[in-house]
Amino acid sequence: MADIQALIKFIKKEFNHSLKSYPLPKHPEYLYDPIRFALKGKGKRFRPTLVHLSGREFNTDPDTIMKVSLAVELLHCFTLIHDDIMDNDDVRRNMPTLYKKYDISSAILAGDGIFTISQLVLNSIGEKQKIILQLFNETVLEICEGQALDKYFESKRDISLKQYIEMVEKKTGALLGACCFLPAVLAGKSNNIIDGLKKVGKKVGIAFQIQDDLLEVFGEENIMGKSLGSDIFSNKKTVIAIEAKNSFKSDWEKIIGQFDGKNLVDIRNFMIERKLKDKVENLAESYFNSAYNTLLSLGLDKKSDLYKFLKIIQGRNS
């Protein structure tokens, strides 16, 4: 694992350098100060790393891959900024969210600006930019659909696990899928490989979101860089809430009714005692396993960087 860790560190460093070098005007400050602040955030850069590792696997031109990775991270950043407004989230990565730091208008506008810059970056690749832009923007629409389902579910009493999976597949899986398959499109790989990589990314995305839901209850606040439990408190249809309600409806509603939005001890104990934590962890694992199997079926073995990186994602604690 030492080599892959060094490689990821290298990619992250190169990526951050490239992002930082992107020429942003100073004027008007009302637009570009919030954009600069948003791009300064210390993200984990999972998505650009995926793009680079997939690009290395298929020997795609490194300059093009850097641009694709920039576009993908800018897109991710834009969706986070708008989602934080929609979800009233105050803190992200130990920093105030953009609309909290500035205001809602600045944050809407900064998101729009960052999304526009992602289009400009992607349009500047020297080859196949037409098909890449089409696939990229189809992915954006899918992300919007996922966020729409997430918001819609908030107003609903009962959401099934199937509905949840559809939502996170769009909201989180679509972009991870694009990170995996866009480099293969650039490399002119077969539809079989491209579709397979899309599936890998979607499965990882679903597992990733299930992990997120778990970390929102069982993570450590200082590592997570935000306060926990807010999704449960705001009646978000996390996989935890869905599974708990499915199996122990009245007990779960009682415990949620007593939840003050802060002290998670009772919820944690409930989840552990009723084996719900195990159940949800197993669900995430099954999606990771499915992703590994698909990857192996495409001819990428366990020694490939992509495979190793997915293992690292699976083991994350924030």
Place this chain on the structure above:
Amino acid sequence: MADIQALIKFIKKEFNHSLKSYPLPKHPEYLYDPIRFALKGKGKRFRPTLVHLSGREFNTDPDTIMKVSLAVELLHCFTLIHDDIMDNDDVRRNMPTLYKKYDISSAILAGDGIFTISQLVLNSIGEKQKIILQLFNETVLEICEGQALDKYFESKRDISLKQYIEMVEKKTGALLGACCFLPAVLAGKSNNIIDGLKKVGKKVGIAFQIQDDLLEVFGEENIMGKSLGSDIFSNKKTVIAIEAKNSFKSDWEKIIGQFDGKNLVDIRNFMIERKLKDKVENLAESYFNSAYNTLLSLGLDKKSDLYKFLKIIQGRNS
């Protein structure tokens, strides 16, 4: 003028048909219902009409022109949706604004979705889509900059006419400029023609915004399709407020202090008596004249449809 009116009517009909035919999914309703509602609005379609007239002038492929006009109107629609949230505007074109009809989250998301669709439409043109997309997205950034200046000015006491012109040139002029010059780019015209058309559009955009500011005080509510005076009331730096303050500072501040946000009689009388209405109307006229002169210098005479259409815009009452 009869011919041009019939032509505009024809273009508008064809355009509305094309917009209506764009295939939008049904599911999820949370995303696509607001998008459908927003696109149903009875817009004046000034921008797509400009694109079509410019396209006819340069014999650009009609199918491509239709796509460019769709992308431009979708972009305009997206900026209106987000601007209405930022400006707390409740009514537009006799309809509730999107965030009032639904909520802020739905409106942010619908705007993002419509903007994404505009990218997909523009990327689907068969030729020169790379340069067209670059110019389009540079225009979007300029519009964001204009809106940023507009928001920033709200918090400032004194804004000069020069600052106002910079703001509206970006906020309104940039897109009208793109409507005029994108068809010329597609037709492979010289940089001289393209730059000239950009100037024409920008000048018209500035004049258009000055008209808007005037109509916000002197228009008729039922024709305008919204309540008037809100820009004055919310301390927006309209050209009226700037010119009134420049020439009659204390009197203007007194009259604004007494303004209840509804009864515009005193403000109208003040503007007329102090010749401020004339002054602002002359300013709009000077920008229109400058646009006409530039158009003539490019070889388009007074019988051209583009020239005639600008004359129609100049004469609008809503």
